Amino acid sequence: MASRSPASYERFSAQNLVVLAPLRAGLADSKAELAKLTGLSPSTVAARVDELIGLGHVVEVGDGVSRGGRRPRRLALRRDAGIVGCVDLGIDRTSIGLVDFSGELVSRSDIHLDIAEGPDRVLGRVWDECQKLVAADERHARLFLRGLSVGVPGPVSRVDGRVIAPSRMPGWNGVDVARLLGDISGVPVLVNNDANLMALGEFASGDRSQPDQVFVKAGSGIGCGIIARGELFVGSRGAAGDISHVAVLDAAPVPCSCGRVGCLDALASGNALVREMQNSGREVPNVEAMIALARDADPVATRLLREAGTMTGGVLATIVNFFNPDRLVIGGVLSQSEVFVAGVRSTLYAECLPMATGDLTIATPARPDDCGLLGAGTAFLDRMFSEQGV
Amino acid sequence: MASRSPASYERFSAQNLVVLAPLRAGLADSKAELAKLTGLSPSTVAARVDELIGLGHVVEVGDGVSRGGRRPRRLALRRDAGIVGCVDLGIDRTSIGLVDFSGELVSRSDIHLDIAEGPDRVLGRVWDECQKLVAADERHARLFLRGLSVGVPGPVSRVDGRVIAPSRMPGWNGVDVARLLGDISGVPVLVNNDANLMALGEFASGDRSQPDQVFVKAGSGIGCGIIARGELFVGSRGAAGDISHVAVLDAAPVPCSCGRVGCLDALASGNALVREMQNSGREVPNVEAMIALARDADPVATRLLREAGTMTGGVLATIVNFFNPDRLVIGGVLSQSEVFVAGVRSTLYAECLPMATGDLTIATPARPDDCGLLGAGTAFLDRMFSEQGV
DNA sequence: GGAACTTTGTTTGATTATGGAATAAGGTTC
DNA sequence: GAACCTTATTCCATAATCAAACAAAGTTCC
Numbered sequence: 001m002a003s004r005s006p007a008s009y010e011r012f013s014a015q016n017l018v019v020l021a022p023l024r025a026g027l028a029d030s031k032a033e034l035a036k037l038t039g040l041s042p043s044t045v046a047a048r049v050d051e052l053i054g055l056g057h058v059v060e061v062g063d064g065v066s067r068g069g070r071r072p073r074r075l076a077l078r079r080d081a082g083i084v085g086c087v088d089l090g091i092d093r094t095s096i097g098l099v100d101f102s103g104e105l106v107s108r109s110d111i112h113l114d115i116a117e118g119p120d121r122v123l124g125r126v127w128d129e130c131q132k133l134v135a136a137d138e139r140h141a142r143l144f145l146r147g148l149s150v151g152v153p154g155p156v157s158r159v160d161g162r163v164i165a166p167s168r169m170p171g172w173n174g175v176d177v178a179r180l181l182g183d184i185s186g187v188p189v190l191v192n193n194d195a196n197l198m199a200l201g202e203f204a205s206g207d208r209s210q211p212d213q214v215f216v217k218a219g220s221g222i223g224c225g226i227i228a229r230g231e232l233f234v235g236s237r238g239a240a241g242d243i244s245h246v247a248v249l250d251a252a253p254v255p256c257s258c259g260r261v262g263c264l265d266a267l268a269s270g271n272a273l274v275r276e277m278q279n280s281g282r283e284v285p286n287v288e289a290m291i292a293l294a295r296d297a298d299p300v301a302t303r304l305l306r307e308a309g310t311m312t313g314g315v316l317a318t319i320v321n322f323f324n325p326d327r328l329v330i331g332g333v334l335s336q337s338e339v340f341v342a343g344v345r346s347t348l349y350a351e352c353l354p355m356a357t358g359d360l361t362i363a364t365p366a367r368p369d370d371c372g373l374l375g376a377g378t379a380f381l382d383r384m385f386s387e388q389g390v
Numbered sequence: 391m392a393s394r395s396p397a398s399y400e401r402f403s404a405q406n407l408v409v410l411a412p413l414r415a416g417l418a419d420s421k422a423e424l425a426k427l428t429g430l431s432p433s434t435v436a437a438r439v440d441e442l443i444g445l446g447h448v449v450e451v452g453d454g455v456s457r458g459g460r461r462p463r464r465l466a467l468r469r470d471a472g473i474v475g476c477v478d479l480g481i482d483r484t485s486i487g488l489v490d491f492s493g494e495l496v497s498r499s500d501i502h503l504d505i506a507e508g509p510d511r512v513l514g515r516v517w518d519e520c521q522k523l524v525a526a527d528e529r530h531a532r533l534f535l536r537g538l539s540v541g542v543p544g545p546v547s548r549v550d551g552r553v554i555a556p557s558r559m560p561g562w563n564g565v566d567v568a569r570l571l572g573d574i575s576g577v578p579v580l581v582n583n584d585a586n587l588m589a590l591g592e593f594a595s596g597d598r599s600q601p602d603q604v605f606v607k608a609g610s611g612i613g614c615g616i617i618a619r620g621e622l623f624v625g626s627r628g629a630a631g632d633i634s635h636v637a638v639l640d641a642a643p644v645p646c647s648c649g650r651v652g653c654l655d656a657l658a659s660g661n662a663l664v665r666e667m668q669n670s671g672r673e674v675p676n677v678e679a680m681i682a683l684a685r686d687a688d689p690v691a692t693r694l695l696r697e698a699g700t701m702t703g704g705v706l707a708t709i710v711n712f713f714n715p716d717r718l719v720i721g722g723v724l725s726q727s728e729v730f731v732a733g734v735r736s737t738l739y740a741e742c743l744p745m746a747t748g749d750l751t752i753a754t755p756a757r758p759d760d761c762g763l764l765g766a767g768t769a770f771l772d773r774m775f776s777e778q779g780v
Numbered sequence: 781g782g783a784a785c786t787t788t789g790t791t792t793g794a795t796t797a798t799g800g801a802a803t804a805a806g807g808t809t810c
Numbered sequence: 811g812a813a814c815c816t817t818a819t820t821c822c823a824t825a826a827t828c829a830a831a832c833a834a835a836g837t838t839c840c
Contacts, residue, residue, distance in 0.1 A: 015826080031788075032788050032789075040827075041828045041829070042788085042790080043791080043792090043827075043829085046789070046790070046791095047826085066786090066837070067786085068785085068786050068787060068837055069785085069788060069836055069837070070786080070787050070788040070789070070833095070835040070836050071787085071788075071835070071836065072787080072788060072789085073788080155745070164745065165745060210626070212625055212630075224712070226712075228618055228623060229618075229619075233618060235602055235714035235716075236600070236601065236602055236714075236716050236749075239745060239746065240602075240712070240713055240714035241714075242712075242714070242743075243708075243711055243712055245711060245742075245743050246708045247704070247707065247708070247741055250639075250640070258743055260741075314637070315708060317637065318633070318636045318637070318705060318708045318709065319708065319709075319712050321633055322616075322630070322631065322632075322633055322636070322709050322712070322713070323616075323630055323712070323713070324625035324629045324631075324632070325625070351637055352635075353632075355545070355555060355629060355632075356629065359626075359627060405797075420817075420818095421817075422816070422817050422818075431799045431800070432799095432800095432818070432819080433798075433800085433821090434798050436818070436820095453806095456806080456808070456815090456817090457807095457808095457815085458807075458808055458809085458815050459806075459808070459814085459815040459816020460804095460806040460807050460815080460818070461806070461816080461817075462817060462818085463817080463818080782839105783838105784837105785836105785837080785839100786835100786836075786837070787834100787836075788834080788835080788836090789833080789834075790832080790833070791831085791832075791833090792830090792831085792832095793828105794827105794828085794829085794830105795826100795828075796825100796827070796828090797824100797825085797826070798823105798824080798825075798826085799822105799823085799824075800821105800823085801821090801822095801823105802820085802822105803819080803820075804817100804818080804819070805816105805817080805819090806815105806816090806818095807814100807815080807817090808815070808816095809812105809813085809815095810812095810813090810814105
């Protein structure tokens, strides 16, 4: 959440933001609609729009269809007014992408990168790769890279922006990623937890009429992001959504890295499942292989994935009752396993009251591979198009 | 959450609200402070304040202390600019109070009232009692009752404001309390769940620097209210916070009214505890008697209360990990039992990571008997002093 | 084909909100 | 008592906004 702004960018005035917000959200696409939505007079809207056109942030994109009178001249955000470099740092694989001002992914690159190499080497490599992406496209080369937005596989303090006790990121404890990458790149940098950004990405590219959502990232570890009232919720410290060490009902006493036994992460995460397979005498290289085995009806893999789904669903049942979200999204690698998702679903419906699940949508991500990067972009753009700025 | 406004009240302009908000929150008490806080120029602040003084909502209350120059003329909200009738509907006891514009309780009355008598009789009686309160105080009799704010011991739909499937309120299912009471009284009425309002009351009369709080009402039933980013969170449907039917770890298979077994409400609520006592051959009339027994070191009562605390703490552990609140308040009758509270506390600290509980305050309500009424008042005033109005 | 109506967009002058600077009022400090 | 500080007020310039009239570009229906 923290940011450093080595090359701070112009901030939008509150007045312009009133007009920009509906355009960005797709709630209005003409001056008349803007006037209706904002309550401003037509003349005021015209003045604001003219200024934004002059600034190069809004463009007229032809005529709309008439609704019984003069047809509207359609307005849109200039998506190529700039780009944001988005990074989804993983344990051994990192995705880097460029997102335009409309929030859409315009290019991406996936590289193998061991996070244990440490912040300096990893972030240096990330910046190199990002510059390559910018240079690769003739169009982008002329565009202004407004900043970077990074998701990391561990908790990020909201107080000082540092990575806190990341169990899967040796050498990163207490590191101020925003500052480090800001110094390397010279552009503003935002940092957040990866599951939080995936939640935001899935929300922003999906149905915004469901303002309360929970996104579970069931990957090698288990994380979770919360959207409350249409905004990312991270709590005062930034650690909200961390369900790794929630105790599981009727669980086997498997020891966890946190020192206790029976944590969700120690039982139902991708890592835990691979370990369990090996304990059963079945060597699998990774979760993906295990999911493939389950698809081929391997009994052990199927059972373990189903059980993991059940355990995850049990924890989510409490959360659904408590938070009562409109939508629950099951993401991460494990969400590619039908057995796992079925386990989550059936447990949720069994353990929640109909009142809580009646209007609840349970889904997998619309764009499983992109939601992390899209969320990083959304986080940056939401802030840039706010009074705070970047 | 729903309201009907048979006698709608003047709405504050957005400009006046900018000045009113800091005054109400106690963040500023002079023109200079207002100017600093809002970023407005001194002349603008003066104009706004003058208007509010003219409207009778702000008063000058003498001089403040100098900080090295001319001393400020202290400003304050006129607390006697009006009153709000607040109601905390219980199963067999109802509290009614009057709250002034500063949010403080100025008078109250507790009456025995069986909620099973049905909406018409109960609400009629409530309105009678409220009018008595207003008439009782010479000062209030001249004041304007701006509206009513009611807490009910069951879920309230945010969509249509109706009471939904309230297990403890026979005859109230689907009732639009706001409309009914609005028709009876002729003033605007707000309705919300009682635990939600208690959370709000405890938050508003306490430390507002802790914006994320969870309030557990452990009474004859178990409810819960959520404050997120300093505002009451009820979810899209209004049912957020309902943890009655969350499954308890390692629970006895006690059947619940919802049709399942092992729900928190069936195991750890006041009703459940009284039933358990009776099953052990010990007749107790109510939870209060049981708590008294535990204070006298009765082994059965003590064990049951401790176990109830442990079970409640187990459920809250998941919630604390997920929501990561700044503060957790244990309220309701059961919070008067030290054994119960100790059970919750010890379980929470045992089952949560230090990261989640390190900065977490666990407390009982500052004003256990008042927080429901105070919350009702806050809900009404917050809305009245917002652009929405009542 | 044309009159009547609709919706969208623009122009104009009046109104209102706000900011800035100068000034006054009432203090403290040394 | 001189210098300085904080708070409040006044007055005028400026910026933002609105209301209303008007223009533009459609549709509808006889």
